Amino acid sequence: MIPVVSLDQFDRYVDQEIQLQGWLYNRRSKGKILFLILRDGTGIVQGVMGKKDVPDEVFEQAAHTPYESSVIVRGIVKKDKRAPGGFELWLKDFQVQRPAQPDYPISLKEHGPDFLLSHRHLWIRHGKAHATLKVRDKLIQAIRRYFAQQGFVNVDAPIFTPSACEGTTTLFEVDYFDDQKAYLTQSGQLYMEAAAMAFGKVYCFGPTFRAEKSKTRRHLSEFWMVEPEMAYATLDDVMDLAEDFVYQIVQEVLETCPRELELLERDVEKLKKVRPPFPRLRYDEAVELLHKKGMEFSWGDDFGAPHETAISQEFDKPVLIHRYPAAIKAFYMKPDPQDPRLALGVDMLAPEGYGEIIGGGERADSLEFLEQQIQKHGLRKEDFEWYLDLRRYGSVPHGGFGLGLERTLAWICGNHHVRECIPFPRMMTRIYP
Ligand code: 4AD
Numbered sequence: 001m002i003p004v005v006s007l008d009q010f011d012r013y014v015d016q017e018i019q020l021q022g023w024l025y026n027r028r029s030k031g032k033i034l035f036l037i038l039r040d041g042t043g044i045v046q047g048v049m050g051k052k053d054v055p056d057e058v059f060e061q062a063a064h065t066p067y068e069s070s071v072i073v074r075g076i077v078k079k080d081k082r083a084p085g086g087f088e089l090w091l092k093d094f095q096v097q098r099p100a101q102p103d104y105p106i107s108l109k110e111h112g113p114d115f116l117l118s119h120r121h122l123w124i125r126h127g128k129a130h131a132t133l134k135v136r137d138k139l140i141q142a143i144r145r146y147f148a149q150q151g152f153v154n155v156d157a158p159i160f161t162p163s164a165c166e167g168t169t170t171l172f173e174v175d176y177f178d179d180q181k182a183y184l185t186q187s188g189q190l191y192m193e194a195a196a197m198a199f200g201k202v203y204c205f206g207p208t209f210r211a212e213k214s215k216t217r218r219h220l221s222e223f224w225m226v227e228p229e230m231a232y233a234t235l236d237d238v239m240d241l242a243e244d245f246v247y248q249i250v251q252e253v254l255e256t257c258p259r260e261l262e263l264l265e266r267d268v269e270k271l272k273k274v275r276p277p278f279p280r281l282r283y284d285e286a287v288e289l290l291h292k293k294g295m296e297f298s299w300g301d302d303f304g305a306p307h308e309t310a311i312s313q314e315f316d317k318p319v320l321i322h323r324y325p326a327a328i329k330a331f332y333m334k335p336d337p338q339d340p341r342l343a344l345g346v347d348m349l350a351p352e353g354y355g356e357i358i359g360g361g362e363r364a365d366s367l368e369f370l371e372q373q374i375q376k377h378g379l380r381k382e383d384f385e386w387y388l389d390l391r392r393y394g395s396v397p398h399g400g401f402g403l404g405l406e407r408t409l410a411w412i413c414g415n416h417h418v419r420e421c422i423p424f425p426r427m428m429t430r431i432y433p
């Protein structure tokens with residue numbers, strides 16, 4: 001029996017005959033030799049077929065099979081330092097499982113972004129798109145491993161919710177039963193606060209939705225967020241966690257994805273510098289920094305993308321900005337006891353202009369204050385009674401944050417746009433495929 005071996009296992013089969021199940025990716029020919037580039041999902045390998053090594057009809061078929069036909073090949077695994085991936089496959093047989101139509105739409109030359117997005121279902125087979133999604137998987141594993149090791153319990157939040165968490169302007173409304181309205185979740189945070197009071201340290205990780213009419217390279221209408229929450233935690237504890245977490249997951253991806261990062265042409269030296277301590281600036285200090293750089297900015301405004309980029313350019317590590325004006329932050333943030341105009345919130349900005357990857361902070365733990373906030377923000381109190389119960393029954397200082405998976409991945413991979421960092425992006429102007 002000749003074993004069926006995937007490409008990521010080739011190092012265990014050097015000089016042995018194996019079968020590979022995959023697809024024909026590309027082809028070159030040089031007289032009596034065919035170079036058949038094969039992919040199997042785990043990698044890419046060059047298969048070499050000499051005319052004299054196979055029956056004539058097999059050689060002819062291999063020479064004319066359309067790209068992306070599914071194929072099963074047999075050959076001997078050869079170590080080859082020059083080959084991408086380190087191996088070649090010396091082919092002895094080539095069987096077409098199902099021929100592809102000859103008009104496969106994606107060629108290895110450049111296509112425009114819109115064309116590629118419309119062919120996303122095929123595009124994910126290729127190059128940087130494929131590598132990015134591999135890194136995404138490893139990043140998700142690193143995130144889950146981190147929280148498991150730190151003793152966090154995974155308690156997931158619902159996707160249908162009765163109310164807003166991050167402001168009413170970015171809610172997707174859906175019809176629920178009996179003429180009720182429901183909203184797609186903007187954040188699992190409020191539910192994580194309940195869970196933290198039950199389990200101590202918790203996190204949720206899932207899709208979240210924002211109806212922002214925003215077309216920037218940082219915005220998706222559906223994105224994934226991981227949200228840890230801790231009971232008996234202050235803003236400083238939240239910042240310490242955010243810093244260690246980002247450090248650990250970046251280092252793990254550097255270890256697990258060297259080939260993907262190389263294919264993505266990522267300058268990994270920049271990522272290696274992501275080590276604690278990260279700079280921490282008060283909002284006030286960040287504003288001062290912008291003024292020093294000659295940028296116009298009034299105290300009290302929120303940072304836009306150009307401001308975030310200008311701040312992050314000053315550092316070669318992620319930077320934490322804390323104590324924002326309360327007026328620009330969500331209703332649940334705890335006011336700074338030193339200066340109640342400020343909220344005990346924190347954002348983390350990634351280096352190299354990738355912008356905010358984390359938002360979080362310490363939560364208001366006083367019942368009276370939250371009741372006022374709910375009123376001030378025009379929210380319906382009856383929707384939040386359950387949330388207020390958390391302050392009625394055993395309230396403690398607590399906090400956490402949300403990290404946007406796609407923005408973090410865009411930064412780690414050096415991808416320009418977050419739409420490349422989710423398998424099937426949902427944006428203002430796109431819901432296909
Ligand atoms: O800053 P945000 O809105 O914070 C929250 O939702 C908190 N309730 C989280 C918490 O404390 N548990 O969102 C958190 C992160 C942002 O820093 C960003 O990385 C990402 O989610 N994010 C988006 N990513 C892609 N597209 C969008 N439209 C995003 N909006 C936020």
Ligand code: MG
Pocket residue numbers: 347356358359
């Ligand atoms: Mg934010």
